[in-house]
Amino acid sequence: MKRKFLALCAATAALMVGATAAQSATLDTVKARGKLICGVSLSTPGFAAADDKGRMQGFDADICRSIAAAVFGDPDKVDFVLTNINTRFQALQSGEIDVLSRQTTATFSRETSLGIDFGPTVFYDGQGLLVPKSLGVASAKELTDAAICTLPGTTTSQNLTDFFRTIGGKFELVVFESPDENRAAFYSGRCEAISSDRSDLASIRAVANNPDDYVLLPETISKEPLAPAVRQNDSNWRDIVSWSVWMLMAAEEKGITQANVDEMLKSEDPEVQRMLGGADELGKMLGLDNKWGYNVIKSVGNYAEVFDRNLGEKTKLGMTRGPNTQWNAGGLLYAPPVR
Amino acid sequence: MTDTQALSAPIANVARPARRSQWRTAYFGTPGNALVTLVCGGVILLLAKFALGWLFLNAVFDGGAEACKQSSGACWPFLADKLRYMLFGFYPFEEQWRPLVALSLFLGSCGLSMIPRVWGRGLLLAWVIGILPLLYVLMAGGVFGLTAVPTSKWGGLPLSFMLSFVGLAFALPLGIGLALARASHLPAIRVLGVGFIELVRGVPLISILFMAAVMLPLFMPDGVTIDKLLRAQVAIILFAAAYIAEIVRGGLQDVPSGQFEAGRALGLHYWQVMFKIVLPQALKKVIPALVGLFIAFFQDTTLVTIIGLLDFLDTVRTALRDPDWQGIAVLEGYVFAAAIYFLFSALMGVYSRFLERHFNTSYR
Numbered sequence: 141m142k143r144k145f146l147a148l149c150a151a152t153a154a155l156m157v158g159a160t161a162a163q164s165a166t167l168d169t170v171k172a173r174g175k176l177i178c179g180v181s182l183s184t185p186g187f188a189a190a191d192d193k194g195r196m197q198g199f200d201a202d203i204c205r206s207i208a209a210a211v212f213g214d215p216d217k218v219d220f221v222l223t224n225i226n227t228r229f230q231a232l233q234s235g236e237i238d239v240l241s242r243q244t245t246a247t248f249s250r251e252t253s254l255g256i257d258f259g260p261t262v263f264y265d266g267q268g269l270l271v272p273k274s275l276g277v278a279s280a281k282e283l284t285d286a287a288i289c290t291l292p293g294t295t296t297s298q299n300l301t302d303f304f305r306t307i308g309g310k311f312e313l314v315v316f317e318s319p320d321e322n323r324a325a326f327y328s329g330r331c332e333a334i335s336s337d338r339s340d341l342a343s344i345r346a347v348a349n350n351p352d353d354y355v356l357l358p359e360t361i362s363k364e365p366l367a368p369a370v371r372q373n374d375s376n377w378r379d380i381v382s383w384s385v386w387m388l389m390a391a392e393e394k395g396i397t398q399a400n401v402d403e404m405l406k407s408e409d410p411e412v413q414r415m416l417g418g419a420d421e422l423g424k425m426l427g428l429d430n431k432w433g434y435n436v437i438k439s440v441g442n443y444a445e446v447f448d449r450n451l452g453e454k455t456k457l458g459m460t461r462g463p464n465t466q467w468n469a470g471g472l473l474y475a476p477p478v479r
Numbered sequence: 480m481t482d483t484q485a486l487s488a489p490i491a492n493v494a495r496p497a498r499r500s501q502w503r504t505a506y507f508g509t510p511g512n513a514l515v516t517l518v519c520g521g522v523i524l525l526l527a528k529f530a531l532g533w534l535f536l537n538a539v540f541d542g543g544a545e546a547c548k549q550s551s552g553a554c555w556p557f558l559a560d561k562l563r564y565m566l567f568g569f570y571p572f573e574e575q576w577r578p579l580v581a582l583s584l585f586l587g588s589c590g591l592s593m594i595p596r597v598w599g600r601g602l603l604l605a606w607v608i609g610i611l612p613l614l615y616v617l618m619a620g621g622v623f624g625l626t627a628v629p630t631s632k633w634g635g636l637p638l639s640f641m642l643s644f645v646g647l648a649f650a651l652p653l654g655i656g657l658a659l660a661r662a663s664h665l666p667a668i669r670v671l672g673v674g675f676i677e678l679v680r681g682v683p684l685i686s687i688l689f690m691a692a693v694m695l696p697l698f699m700p701d702g703v704t705i706d707k708l709l710r711a712q713v714a715i716i717l718f719a720a721a722y723i724a725e726i727v728r729g730g731l732q733d734v735p736s737g738q739f740e741a742g743r744a745l746g747l748h749y750w751q752v753m754f755k756i757v758l759p760q761a762l763k764k765v766i767p768a769l770v771g772l773f774i775a776f777f778q779d780t781t782l783v784t785i786i787g788l789l790d791f792l793d794t795v796r797t798a799l800r801d802p803d804w805q806g807i808a809v810l811e812g813y814v815f816a817a818a819i820y821f822l823f824s825a826l827m828g829v830y831s832r833f834l835e836r837h838f839n840t841s842y843r
Contacts, residue, residue, distance in 0.1 A: 177631075182787065183797035185805075190797065193572040194564045220569070221631045221707075222787040227693055231787070234696035236704055320799075320809070347805040456802035 166370070166377035167427055170211060170238055178204035179223040179237035186343060186450050186457045187243050188220070196220045199450040200241040203262055203368055203385065206440045207239060210384040210432040215439035229254050232371060239370050239381055246367040258367040259381045264463040264472050266360035267299050268338040270345055273355050275332055280307075280359040287312045287331040289322050295362070300335055303361040323347075333357075337364055339451070342459045351458075380426050386475035387433050390415060391442035393466055393475065398441035401434060415478050422478065433478075443473065547807045557808035558815055561798040565815070568634020568794045574626060578637045581617040584610070585640060593830055595837055611645075630708040634789035636819070638708075642780040642790065646715040647723075647773055653716065654723025655762075659753065661724065662731055672724070679721035685782050687714045692786035711783050719776055726768045730761030763838045770831035774824045792816050 170176050180188035180200050188198040205215035223231050223242055232240045233255050244250075245265075246258035269280050269288070277283060280303070290296045292315050304311050314331045316322040323344055326334040334344060338360065345354045368385065370378050391397070394412050396404045405416055413419035415433040423430035440446055451459045465471025507513040537552025547554035558565075567575045588610050592602055618637065621627035633641075660672030679687070691714035696704060734757050742752035762769075781792040789797065795816045799809055 182784070182789070182793070183800050185800055185802045189800065190564055190569060192560050192564060194567065194569045194575075195572065196569065219629055219631060222569075222789060224785065224787050226689070226785065227787055230693045230696070234699070234704060236696065236707065343802060347802055456805075 166238055166374050167211070167380065169235075174212075174217065176204065176208040176211060176218040176239070177221055177237045178207070178218050179221050179228060179231050179240040179242055180204065181242045182222045182224055184243060186339070186455065186459075188241075197450070199263065199446060200243060202440045202446045202450065203241045204239065206388060206436045206446075207381055207384045209435045209439035210380060210387070210426075210428055213429060213431065213435040229256060229369075232256055232369060235371070238377075239368055241368045243366050244369055245364045246369075250369075255372055256369045257372045257378050258369050259378065260385045260475075261365035261367045261472075262385055263339070263366040265337045265339050265364035265366055267296065267335060267362040267364065268341050268360055269333045269335050269357045270326075270341040270354055271333045271357060272329075273353050277357070280357045280361070281309070283309065283311065283333060285310050285312065286333050287314050289314045289316060289326045289331040289334040290336065291315070291319060291322055292317060296335060299362040303359075335361075338462070339457075339459060343457045346456055346458045376427060380428065383426065384432075384436055387415065387436045387478075388440070388443040388446060389466070389473045389475040390478055391433075391437045392444045392473075393468070396437055396442060398437060398439075398445055401437045405434070411478055544803050544807050547804075553814075554804075554808040554811050557804050557811050561801070561804075561812075564635075565791070565794045565798050565812070566635045567637065568789045569632045570634060570637075571626070571628060571632065574620075574628060577617045577620070577625070577628075578633075578635075581614050582637050582640065584617070585614055585637075585644075589644075606648075630706050633708065635794045636791045638783075638788065639777075639780055639791040642712060642715055642783060642788075643773075643777040646712060646719055646780070647776060649716045650719035650723055653720040655727050655758065657720055657724035658727035658731060661728055676721045676724050679718055680725070684715075684718050684779060685785055687718050688782060688786050690714070707786065708788060711786060711788060715776070715780065719772070722772055723769065726765050726772060727761060729768070730763075730765035731757065733764050734760045766831055766834050766838070770827055770834075774827050777824060777827070778820060791819065 178201075180196060180198075183189045184198070184200075186198055188196060188200040191197045201220065204218050204220065208218040209215040211217075221231065221237050223237070223240065228240055228242055228244065229250070231237045239259075240256075241262075243263075243265075244258075246261065250256065251258055269283070271277050271283070288300060288311050290300070290313060297313055297315070300311060300313065314325065316325055322334065325331060326344070327348060334341065336344070338356065341356055345351050345356065348354055368381055370381055390411075394404075394409065394415070396412065396415070401416070404412055405418060407413065407416075410419060414422055416437075417423055417430040417432070417434055421430055423432045426432065429435070441449070447459075447461065447464065448454060451457050453460065461471065463472045465473060467474040505512070506516045533552050535552075537550055538555055539546045539550045539552060540555050542556060544554075544557075547557065563572070563575060567578050570578055588606070591597060592606070616622060616625070618633060619628060619630070657672050657676055660668045661676060663669045663672065688711060691710040692707060695710060699705065738756055738760065739752055742756045743749075747755070781790050783790055784793045795812045799805070799812045
């Protein structure tokens with residue numbers, strides 16, 4: 141009930157803002173302030189969470205740092221503002237934050253009615269199902285009359301309903317208000333399966349007492365492209381955010397890493413030259429320093445490095461790249477050419 | 480408290496053995512009493528054994544998450560690793576001495592201000608022009624060579640204290656004003672007072688916070704943003720004021736109208752009568768209710784998480800989500816938070832009883 145009320149408030153607020161005129165250029169505001177203000181999640185380990193020293197770490201946080209590096213040449217010139225599900229879009233609309241990097245799924249209605257624009261997808265997620273191995277199920281289609289634990293939220297349960305309707309199966313929804321309760325219920329066998337975004341399920345599996353007891357089913361029942369968002373009608377700022385992200389992907393494609401970026405300055409590849417500011421003046425076209433691409437890679441590394449550092453198999457979350465691999469390796473990451 | 484004083488006075492005069500036999504009759508007087516005593520004693524012993532085992536005997540003091548996973552006791556390394564984050568949130572690590580100093584200064588000043596002998600205009604002045612600005616400078620920086628720390632990075636215990644205590648300090652005078660307005664004979668003022676109080680009391684705190692955080696910025700002109708923390712603080716002040724007003728009104732109604740009339744008959748002005756005669760009596764009577772409200776508000780401020788501010792309970796909660804510690808140190812974090820909240824709530828309770836005795840309200 142409370143949630144619905146808050147959502148209603150946010151929607152009303154969004155409508156009102158949608159009507160207001162374009163605001164002043166974000167890049168000028170950010171430069172004048174000397175800091176980028178980036179909205180992230182309160183605490184989602186792997187995406188945005190504090191380390192022991194209270195420093196924001198994670199995939200989403202590194203996206204913010206890459207933008208700060210593009211603008212200022214310094215990844216630390218960013219202030220993180222904590223936003224939650226209810227206030228994230230409003231924080232962006234009211235100018236409290238310059239960019240929202242918070243595991244937010246880009247959808248049609250958000251892009252058209254909330255007064256925001258989405259940048260490129262930084263993480264291709266999708267809703268999946270995690271089951272105990274002992275259940276002996278290899279596909280979600282074999283789940284019949286299963287009790288499925290989820291968090292409240294219309295899309296998660298809606299996707300399940302839609303999925304089971306298409307395969308003609310039945311299920312029982314078990315909803316928990318807090319993520320911790322939700323997990324505990326699943327571990328204790330209260331429900332046969334737990335459903336959430338696959339990235340989330342990976343971490344649920346990773347922190348279980350024995351991760352090998354659980355298996356992530358192959359079906360992905362919804363598309364969740366997570367993307368950073370900016371206020372609409374500021375094309376230049378959107379370009380900066382988009383190309384900071386694409387720079388990470390292009391760097392991986394070209395084999396430029398945090399470690400070898402200085403060497404790559406001498407590369408013969410004209411595209412690498414353009415990316416690192418050795419040829420042409422691409423930075424100027426964005427209103428940035430010509431070394432912006434070099435700064436991004438020098439500060440946070442390429443996409444693979446950002447992924448591996450925060451989410452990859454060496455971390456506790458132990459995620460595989462899945463669809464988040466380069467297009468030439470069968471994945472979905474496809475940065476437009478830098479020219 | 481005054482009741483136990485009255486009770487303990489005669490007991491003190493009785494010789495020792497008599498006291499002992501009184502205890503015996505109280506706890507083992509009848510077979511029923513003896514049974515209850517034994518059962519309760521047993522339960523207390525069991526709990527104590529469990530607590531001792533968990534807190535110390537089986538607890539892990541050294542090592543990391545793996546050691547904790549093996550053990551059944553408390554995991555103290557978790558608290559040690561996360562302590563600074565839990566206390567100060569996202570405040571820059573190197574600068575965390577500042578919130579520490581601010582917190583100590585605040586608690587120290589509060590402790591001193593609790594002594595009746597230092598009460599007076601000077602103390603109020605010291606808070607307004609000395610302590611509060613100093614606390615703000617310490618936290619926010621930007622002058623005297625301190626690096627500026629935006630309020631979005633404030634968090635943890637200092638934030639909890641600020642929201643609740645600063646909130647209540649400002650809400651109290653506002654609440655008294657509202658109570659007077661509500662009791663006023665001037666219709667316009669009375670309607671305003673009643674309207675404000677009923678409006679605010681008719682809405683949950685969570686929605687007021689949400690209005691302050693989400694709706695308010697949308698009504699501002701482009702480019703004008705009011706600090707989020709300030710918005711939350713003002714929302715809490717307004718909310719608390721309405722409740723304080725109703726408590727104070729209860730106290731005002733308890734003061735016989737003869738007091739007010741006598742004051743006016745002596746030729747005193749309305750404000751003089753109120754501040755010198757009526758309010759002192761009214762406020763004394765509502766101390767327990769006010770302190771109850773203060774304790775409730777100290778705990779309610781944790782709702783600010785809904786608008787993306789991390790108070791103490793939230794820093795604890797988010798610390799627990801660290802994948803390195805997940806599922807290992809759940810109880811430890813909450814026990815730590817409970818201990819801190821209990822400590823300060825209990826202190827307020829004790830001080831409230833001291834104030835009651837100081838003003839001796841029961842025997843007036």
